[in-house]
Amino acid sequence: MNRIMRESRKLRSWEEMKKIILQRGSSGKDVLAPIDEVFGRKFSVIVDEMPPYISLRNGFTGYIADIWQIISSELNVSAEFQKHSFDAGKELIKNGSVDLLITPVIITTTDIDEIDFSIPIVKIWYELFMKSSDDGATSMSYIVTWSRNLWFAFLLTICILTATLWIIVNIRLRLERNRGKTPPAWQTRLDFWRGYRRWAKGPEPENTLKNELVSVSSVGSSFLFVLGALTNQGNCLKLNSPSIRTATLVTLFFGLLMYNAYSSVLISRLAVGRTTLPFPSLESVAEAKTHIICVRRYSFAYVQFKQREEDKELLEKWQGLVNEPPCLNTTSVRDVAAALCYDNTLILETPNIVAKIIEDYNRSNGCDITRLYGHYARATATVLMKKHFRYRHHFNKMYYFFFYFFSFFSMMINAMLHGGKNFERGTRS
Template sequence: MHIWLIVVILLWPHEVHGYGASSYGAASGQAIRIGLITDDSTDRIRQTFEHAIAVVNSDLSVPLVGETEQVAYGNSVQAFTQLCRLMQNGVGAVFGPSAKHTAAHLLNACDAKDIPFIYPHLSWSPQTDGFNLHPHPEDIAHALYDIIKQFEWSRFIFCYESSEYLTILDHLMTLYGIKGPVIKVMRYDLNLNGNYKAVLRRVRKSEDNRIVVVGSTEGVAELLRQAQQVGIMNEDYTYLVGNLDLHTYELEEYKYSEANITGIRMFDPDKKEVRDLIETLQHELGESEPTNNGSSPITLAMALTYDAVRVIAETTNYLPYQPQQLNCSERHDNVQPDGSTFRNYMRSLEILEKTITGRIFFQGYMRKGFSFDVIELQPVGLVKVGTWEEGKEFEFKRPPQIPTFNDNEENSLVNKTFKVLISVPNKPYASLVESINTLIGNSQYEGYGIDLIKELAEKLGFNFTFHNGGNDYGSFNKTTNLTTGMLKEIVEGHADLAITDLTITSEREEAIDFSIPFMNLGIAILYVKPQKAEPALFSFMDPFSKEVWLYLGIAYLGVSLCLFVLGRLSPSEWDNPYPCIEEPEELENQFTINNSLWFTTGALLQQGSEIAPKALSTRTISAIWWFFTLIMVSSYTANLAAFLTIENPSSSINSVEDLAENKDEVQYGAKRTGSTRNFFLTSEDETYMKMNAYMTSHPEMLTETNQAGVDKVKAGTKYAFLMESTSIEYNTVRECNLKKIGEALDEKGYGIAMPKNWPYRDKFNNALLELQEQGVLARLKNKWWNEIGAGVCSAKGDDDGPSELGVDNLSGIYAVLIVGSLLSFVFSFFYWCLFVFKKAKFYEVPFCDALAEEFKIVISFAENERALKSAQSVYSRSRNSSQSIESLQTDSEQNIPEED
């Protein structure tokens, strides 16, 4: 009975970690325990481990029971402790953590006990890293070699994260031999300097725009992100990513950059096993990350963990295995029976189904017989463009392009020609091409609207000719039924389409039709960027509030006064001023009021003084004062840099309400004709009605074009311009002194204008929807807003170091220095004149003669000594010349410097 209780007590704490065979009774020896030591903070590896056990147990007669131990990343001591706990529970196999050094320590311990060790991560030495399903770096290099050969690269840059990844480069160079391409090698490492921008700038300055990137999942993802910031994520650059987790990256922001990003992955995200695992993660962890356009939240480490559990399960079907409880501290021959046999049998299996990463087959210690999906980032997401298999020739097999129009379809647009109105110049929608040659026809125009019509023409098969329709987009008068501008041209049949920054309004739709919006926007305020406020003269005092400075001054005076009083109360502070006299007639106290103030001043400024407290009371208050000043000075120093460098911008207006209230006398206006002006004319909102009244009474504030309004804002005459948010966005990335103020006032969209009841409207709308789904609209906007002619302001804002301090920031310090220096001269001159006056009075000589005599001594800069008496001195003719002024007064009474 007592033995049974002891067994229950020993097993109970570890039983709570077990799962997967509750119905089988793990304690009875009917189940096989396997352990997982994970350093994954997201808990995904653990959930994958549990899910895989639950899946394989449905096919096993002897189930698997999993036990998980969570450890900190890189903590080998903690990991070894948890390994010993798992051994005591009788695990038959152990899955190791991702940290390589920690895994190496655990592998040695498992080898000593003949326990199979599974490492589901990239391994550089499969012979010494236990059972590993990850492709060897040699195979990854071979895949990269075949892809580069298809690219026909004659030179490229090889970017690697750490020295381990040079193994891939070594295999690449071995495959190329002596006739390979020119390879420029660069290292990026986040642990070296905190960012990769220095390396990426070298890439930008080089002539090579083809880049092979190898490294960890986190490292490669961060490299791509910073590459976009540096400006090398565009159509001129091609990236080949050698990390097998490219499908897990956040690639949304790169879809429309037009950069070619190619990579490899080991499994299909649409595979049933992957979908089931994702559903489990969603249920257990509350995550919502389904596969989407070739992407997946399932990392390769999770997939290999799943497959390794499958291998263990298949092995137990062929080889009986009953793991025993072991003790880490016992002798070496206390090992797991059949452990090494079980590990070797795992490598002898060939598994073809029910795995995530495909066929599992080993040649020696290395996995073989697998394949890679070659994937490419396109506007629709990651697209499979080929399959790589060892020993087979690789070729790109991109999906064929499906025609988007049919010549025989009713109302076909094929070979029809339309007259399209544009507004020139009106960047970025349409403008003239800058060229030294004379261009005619459609080739003379460029812009967002031009490219959009070309995309639609390519999709629908029509032809087009562009015509400048001027700056008047047009309006419709309900009373007279008359139209103006571009609208009139379309209504009268002189034009078929109009594309520019033409807003869809109910008024215009009474005269013409619009396509669905190709761009959404709203009215916003364009204004000059807030100017940085000039730093105050005494900005060095900003780290502390006025109250703190006041209390600091009170503390300074209070402690000085306490020192003065305690010095007089403490017998130890009364000293013999003449140590040679053993029995002095009087004692002297060093803590005079002047010395007390000087002592606290020295401590406050971290300089010290020659005064040394002797009594316990004075030393106590001195120590407390030193501690107080230490904290105060440290706090001041810590905040000083921030207060000197941070410059808070001061803006005249921050919202449309400020503009309506005419705050700081800021004037405002809009384009004289168009939807923006009509918005204020028809609005019933009190604020907008007030703004409309202002613009109506000040017609000089209205402009003929948006560009005229932008120029007026740039002139810096306290003028704000109301225009569409997209146009503001375009201008603010090119004019660094301009900024969008507040939120959009409304929501609307730009559309393509066309005749009323036009038969081809639905075709245009469907084509626009397709372009939107394919990411073409976003790519065009990114091209004309953020790439062509942009980047000036963002480049200036890309500052790798702190901003330098100017004279304005430190002017107060110089002022204190100058005033202090002047005061010292005033004090010196006052006491010098007092000294001369007393000396002249004593020797009964005229003050002016004495002053001249002393001045001669002062300006004798080459002399550092002065005669006490001189026959030529003005004092030698005095009857008191034989006496010394020092004999009449003590040093403390004279307040004059002592003569040599």
């Protein structure tokens, strides 16, 4: 591998890079020697349209089609393409009428005895999609601006600040009340002259701080002060006490931070139109029983709604929720496209397919689509082959070296453009 990297710095063409990976491999040996017998062969191949993986509008194009085209051109392999649905194509594969079936659909354990398949050539996750019900500018926006945990922490902090302020005010009030009491007789005799001077000056002035503390010593007054600080409406505690002023400063600073944080998030939500996602998981859909899930029957995601792969019936909790009206007989991408804009309908599909649907297919009831981020099922696409296909292991080796090639593609481009320094730095990281 190190020798490949050193030689890649001298590369000046795409063909030379492919030659290193496909003909030398990581050990420097001729790794294609065992599969020379595939060169020049012609295979009968069934394809079915499923953009963006396979598209037949402008020839044989798409993600999986591009992989096939690269490998077939490198090994001089030709193909006679036939367009059939997945059901028809699988039957032709089982009876040995054709060699390969290229389509990103599922193969279950029940098919293993009748069909061979290659290593996975595409891996992707299924996600939920639904019609966007609003633009976010509703009364609920003021509530869902913060999460439930943040609202709980905010209210808890208000209670703590209220209790802290009430305790400080009452401690200060108790100190002021004790300050005005008459000292005991023995202390008066010991401090006769101080008491005499106090008597000569006349009665002490009224303790205004004590009176102010009495007026705000209730829990309600402390709560109103905290509420005023949080809403930037000022406060009612104008007391000449360092401890109370410190508590006031802390509360006002906290209120300023929370006020600005809430305002910024609310404004961004109203401007962008972020919609609250109602379902954090598929299980929450089954519990709510308010939405229908549309999913292609020949997909990896559909299997998880059944107890076993070979079962025809869905699990009890999913009956009446999966592929019910308005979902059609969801076997193709067009069926998924037709169900996208119905209310209370969820589409369980890969992001690439949904993006292609929105881009290509004309929907009379076009609508905005919301993506519920999350990994709900994993999809892997393989090339299906007739049973005991002679070149199955050869195709697996070709696909393996295809991925090996692209795993180093970015580093090789970096080596060609920037020389050896950046390339070496990238390999160490």
